[in-house]
Structures are given as C-alpha cells and as structure tokens.
Amino acid sequence: MPNAAKILIGLVLLIHVYIVLLETVLFRTRGRKVFGLKAEQVETMAPAMSNQGCYNGFLVAALALGLFHPTPAIAKAFTLFGLICVAVAGIWGAITVQARILFVQTVPAVLALVAVYLA
Template sequence: MKFASLLLTGFVAIEHVFILVLEMFLWKTEFGMKVFQLTPETAEITSKLAKNQGLYNGFLAAGLFWALFFIKDQNQKFQTILFFLICIVVAGIYGSATAKFSILFSQGLPAFLALVLHWLAYKK
C-alpha cells in the first residue's frame, strides 16, 4: 500500500506541474483557451492572474516532489506529504465552489485518494 500511496502522490505532483505549464505558459494559446473555456479577450485580461495561480500549483508540486525524493525521515515524509495533499484537497473544494465544479474531480479527487492511501499506508 505504501508504494501505491507514493505512486498516486507522484501522479498528483505531476498533475500540478502540468497545471503550472497550462496556467503560466499556455494560457493564451489555442490549447489553453480550449482547456479553460476562455475567449482571447478573457485570456489576455486574466493572464497575469493565471501565471500567479500556476506558480502556486508549482509550489504544491515542488513540496510533494521534495517529500517524495529528498526527505528520508519517514515521520517527516508522512507529515509533509499529508500537508501538501490537504492543501490540494482544500484548493479543489474551494475551486469547485467558486470557479468550476469539475475542479473537485480533476484536482481534488486524485489528491483526496492519495491522502487516504497515504494515511492508511503510514498510520498502521
């Protein structure tokens, strides 16, 4: 179960790197506008906000990668991954309530599943 927990946590981290790329670099492209259902005008007006959002998603991914690959102490690894997954779950809930309901499933659900697996794997 620990391997599955780490694998799903890695997936969540990779997902947030992808979101960083979308929000920071592809926001005003045809692909970015299609993903976020934006008009060119809206994309232009909101691009600075999107870059900021992307940076925050990058910090979430960095925290998970840091915990996965660089923290050796198992208790610290557990707590750090727990913290970042909880942050992502809360952001998914908030995003679904304030922006787009599908965020709950695209970002919140994978993080929640990783959180449950993580908890079960480390807290026996």
C-alpha cells in the same frame, strides 16, 4: 510508504505540474482552450493565472519533497501538507469556478491521503 501511496502522490504531483504549465507558459494557447476562455479574455487574465500557476508550483514542490525527502517523518509531513492543500483548493475551485475541479484535483488528493493514512 507503500508503492500504492507513492503512485497516487505522483499522480497528484503530475496533475499539478500540468496545471502549472497551463496557467503559466501554455496559458495563451492550450490553457485558453482548457479553461474555455475567449481570445479577448486571455490578456486580461494572464497575470492572475500566472500568479495562480506559481502557487500550484509550491504544491508541486511540497509533493516532490514528500516523495523524495530521505527522512520519513519530514517526507510524510510535506506529503500531508501538499495533499491537504490540493484537496481544499480543489473544493474551493469547485465551489467558485467549476465543479469539474473537484474530480480533477480533490478526488485524486483524497485517494492519496487515504493511501497514506492506511500505510
């Protein structure tokens, strides 16, 4: 896989590591600010956000396997799975939560998919 594709995949992976942290360990502090929540909303939403962070962690795992698995066909399968999941989740998030999610998640994932496809 070319370096440009690896860099874009790594960027998507790092974005999702940050999202996992925001939704889990940093939710009550930094996450609250990023998601624009009032203090009284945090405790009610914390369990659901932690669950969501867990799912984002699985996307991180898929992308990491895609980057580091020694068998190229398996690496590509994990990469495509992870990037497609991120792109679809970003579209759904943009529709249901906030349009900004499209640019934070979907656009980088689609750029990485294009780079993988062109490789």
